[in-house]
Amino acid sequence: MSENIKQQNMADSWWSFLETFQEQNQSMAKTYFESMQNHLPFSPTLMGDVFIKVGQALLENPDYLLKAKEELLEEINGLWQNMLSAEKGALPDHTSDKRFHHEAWKAVPYFLFIKEYYLITSRWLQKLVSEVEGLDDKTTYKIKFFTKQLTDAMSPTNFPFTNPEVIEELVKTQGTSLQKGFETLLQDMESGKWMKMTDPSTFKLGETIASTPGDVIFRNDLFELIHYKPLTEKQYEVPLLIIPPWINKYYIFDLSPNNSFVKWMLEQGYNVFIISWVNPGPDHASKTFDDYLLEGAYRASDFVSSFTKSPSIHAMGYCVGGNMLTTLGAYIEKTKATFSLQSMTLLATIIDFTKVGDLKIFMDEDILQSMEETMAEKGFLEADTLKSIFSLLKPNELVWSFFIKNYLLGQIPPAFDFLYWNGDSPRLAANLHKFTVRKYFQENRFMQPGGIDIHGVPLDVREIRTPTFLLATLGDHISPWKSCYPAVHLFKGPLNFTLAGSGHVAGVINPPSRNRYGFFTNPCCPTDPEDWFKGATKTEGSWWTAWETWISPLSGNKIVPMRAYHSLEPAPGSYVREP
Secondary structure, three states, X not given: OOHXXXXXXXXXXXXXXXXXXXXXXXXXXXXXXXXXXXXXXXXXXXXXXXXXXXXXXXXXXXXXXXXXXXXXXXXHXXXXXXXXXXXXXXXXXXXXXXXXXXXXXXXXXXHHHHHHHHHHHHHXXXXXXXXXXXXXHHHHHXXXXXXXXXXXXXXXXXXXXXXXXXXXXXXXXXXXXXXXXXXXXXXXXXXXXXXXXXXXXXXXXXXXXXXXXXXXXXXXXXXXXXXXXXXXXXEEOOOEEEEOOOOOOHHHHOOOHHHOHHHHHHHOOOOEEEEEEOOOOHHHOOOOHXXXXXXXXXHHHHHHHXXXXXXXXXXXXXXXXXXXXXXXXXXXXXXXXXXXXEEEEEEOOOOOHHHOHXXXXXXXXXXXXXXXXHHHHXXXXXXXXXXXXXXXXXXXXHHHHHXXXXXXXXXXXXXXXXXXXXXXXXXXXXXHHHHHHHHHHHOOHHHOOOOOEEOOEEOOXXXXXXXXXEEEEOOOOOOOHHHHHHHHHOXXXXXXXXXXXXXXXXXXXXXXXXXXXXXXXXOOOOOOHHHHHHOOEEEOOOHXXXXXXXXXXXXXXXXXXXXXXXXXXXXXXOHHHOO
């Protein structure tokens, strides 16, 4: 047989395999979107409408489409030539893509071809839809986002017989790994639950997680206030109140003992209080942002001040809890409050909502109306809806990696306190969520003088004089660090901006004992955040120690803590346990 015939037969084989591979991917993509339908924050028809618009735009640009097809064929032909060649050195190196870490993706022709063909077609499709003429900016942004979801779903790593790691485990376990994974998939589908990220049976509130000793000392229909028992003979005079986001449960600050920020603060001699928000139901549908601020954050601050007999308190807010704290800071600048803020600490808190990245996809008017219709029926937003939004921002890390581990490799998720907390999300009260998304995220009224008013009091965050420590994280997909940075030129009071390594959760909850990630500081505050970063100095270890160095001079003297206080029940309380 001549060399040309051999090459033609090999090319025919690749063509045949390619057709099968495409059919498998299309089937899997269809299954993916059907399975995700109940977890999406909007109707799938909204996504379909975007693809229809793009299809029409492509039909109206036949020359562009023809040229794009020629470019794709040229790349695929180049791939074939490389595959048929004895030397494959011309192929690009994709080792930085964590999906293709297995050696077979580089060494075995079968997997090498699959990977390269997938990457070529993915890049081509994303370029095709993002550069077509005739679309408005919003539609272009949405189609780029949705196309990335589609191409990530179609990755060969997500299929059992095109993932070498899955095949390796299948052979090793004589088929039981895939069988076990399929059984897990059926169980999850029957229970109506999405993929588990960790083994929930290994954690128990108040015992293995959220176990720092304390008491619920106040309760209303919106929150419980937890006061933690001292771990030192003396504590600083100025107490610390932590305001967690109402979109998560409070114990992100009190995970397992070695990851507990609360426990670490107690060990440094601070008097620590934390808000545990209620898990809202239909009865909370009418609760507004004003209610959560005044009957929540303000009421808790007032109680802590009165309880400790300290006229001022430290307050810390995380994510949207930081937005509530900033709003509180602006509110007490305009009113005669019963307490003052000695300091504010804002963790991963967005200040400029025009810089939120892909999150703005979910601020689209059609999507918001769809979500609001659902909330109007129930009085709240389901916890899984918000989780799906955050997961879709990083689908490979937060969806498909767990899909592979759970259902293709048949692995039992490891015990990981971060992921247990992430899976234990509360519902969101309808009016509160609508206000936050509309006024903050969509309209960006937070930065506008008088853009937000509380009970008729117009607020201006530029009037905040409270010393502030603002922490952003470098890899944050929820609160991008450049959306946090504008605070340095906004508040009147002194502001320390620090940028930690890692992401939205791991970058914040980073005990010094780990000595991981590091953080960046720069005393200069140029207008461009990139200029700030270029001039920043990196320090190894945790930002916790730098923050404690900043806050301790503002905390007064150390005194013998009050031992006797009224307890409604032991921590972690009742609200955090509500399903």
